[in-house]
Amino acid sequence: MFINSKPILFSAVQPSGELTIGNYIGTMRHWSNMQNTYECLYCIADLHALTAINKKKKIKNVILDTLALYLACGVDPNKSTIFVQSHVCQHSQLNWILSCCSRFGELSRMTQFKLKKVQNCIENSNIGLFNYPVLMASDILLYQTNFVPVGKDQKQHLELTCKIANRFNFLHGNVFTIPKPIISENGSKIMSLLDPTKKMSKSDVNQNNVIFLLENISSVVFKIKNCITDSEHPPKIYHNTNKKLGISNLLEILSAITNKEINFLEQELHGILYSEFKSIVAEALSKFLLKLQKSYIHYRNNEFFLQEIIEIGAVRARLKSQETLNKVFSAIGMV
Structure with a gap:
């Protein structure tokens, strides 16, 4: 009640x-x-x-x-x-x-x-x-x-x-x-992977812009590793939705699925390459989605x-x- x-x-x-x-x-x-x-x-x-x-x-x-x-x-x-x-x-x-x-x-x-x-x-x-x-x-x-x-x-x-x-x-x-x-x-407001100026949408013509909750994990990893970041040199990972749309978007995804504050992640990821950062996001997202999908299948059956x-x-x-x-x-x- x-x-x-x-x-x-x-x-x-x-x-x-x-x-x-x-x-x-x-x-x-x-x-x-x-x-x-x-x-x-x-x-x-x-x-x-x-x-x-x-x-x-x-x-x-x-x-x-x-x-x-x-x-x-x-x-x-x-x-x-x-x-x-x-x-x-x-x-x-x-x-x-x-x-x-x-x-x-x-x-x-x-x-x-x-x-x-x-x-x-x-x-x-x-x-x-x-x-x-x-x-x-x-x-x-x-x-x-x-x-x-x-x-x-x-x-x-x-x-x-x-x-x-x-x-x-x-x-x-x-x-x-x-x-x-x-x-x-x-x-x-999670943004598109290849065009972080627009919102992620399941109806996007280019499905490489979108991560689905029930998506095949290998597809998720591919999309994250090929998403847009930026050309800043040397590469810096910090949250700024004006200057670093792609990086900020990945940070928000990583923060949400790991329950870690963005300022903590910025310190934790300091000095690493963008490719390494993408791999970390892909691994964390894969682990999260596998657990969610297992639970989903249990209920859906x-x-x-x-x-x-x-x-x-x-x-x-x-x-x-x-x-x-x-x-x-x-x-x-x-x-």
């Missing part, structure tokens, strides 16, 4: 394919410890994944893959609520109501929408992609969330969530809790256990979300 005095934390990941080391470092590595401080709700956001309509892989299988990764990352279903977004219809119900409190202009200015619109061409962009931030706001506000762990690139979405919540509260009374972001000082988790999680999430939805219906005068 949850302790009611704990602040509520909500986080979600799309089951739209394999997750990356960026997903893990930016968000998922913190989930295990957060369970001890917060009442945690961890959502598998399958409705959000539908915006990528060209995906052919069966979404049921991908949902179970994602759940197994949640467990491998230390999420405990006895401490946290783990559920599938589409199993809780209240998300879609609140989404429509909040859409009526959102502005076309503010949605069209969302950075990620503008980026995807350019990538996909406006004629191929679906309405779900445009409305994505409102559904995200519904996900968060539905549970009276106090805190949301986000990467720096997602901060704009949470700011919009707060704006929508404040607008609704102003019009209809104090219904929604205004959530606050939790942003990690380091690792909140027990589908009955996985189904039981999401069924129990759906019941918990429905009960909690309906409390908020009842407040919303009452506030706007619906029977």
Whole structure:
């Protein structure tokens, strides 16, 4: 049972394919410890994944893959609520109501929408992609969330969530809790391996830019040893996201998977060659991923256990979300 005095934390990941080391470092590595401080709700956001309509892989299988990764990352279903977004219809119900409190202009200015619109061409962009931030706001506000762990690139979405919540509260009374972001000082935005000016993305055309959590270890080693560093001579290993993007990115990855502070790593790695540094990162990352993958396989092979988790999680999430939805219906005068 949850302790009611704990602040509520909500986080979600799309089951739209394999997750990356960026997903893990930016968000998922913190989930295990957060369970001890917060009442945690961890959502598998399958409705959000539908915006990528060209995906052919069966979404049921991908949902179970994602759940197994949640467990491998230390999420405990006895401490946290783990559920599938589409199993809780209240998300879609609140989404429509909040859409009526959102502005076309503010949605069209969302950075990620503008980026995807350019990538996909406006004629191929679906309405779900445009409305994505409102559904995200519904996900968060539905549970009276106090805190949301986000990467720096997602901060704009949470700011919009707060704006929508404040607008609704102003019009209809104090219904929604205004959530606050939790942003990690380091690792909140892991960058591409060959172009460290852009974020690592699983949809990158060049897959050598990306490390996947379930990737073959020999492939991981190859990618790390061939990633971009810099041409400074003599080579120096220190964290500076203005001057040394590639080195800083590798330091953030190494820090996250070894639980060593970056300033400690800078001292430990002082004077070594870039090739040696890459080998150290590759070895540490390989060791980490092998352990994670072993745990993932253990959970993924027990589908009955996985189904039981999401069924129990759906019941918990429905009960909690309906409390908020009842407040919303009452506030706007619906029977």
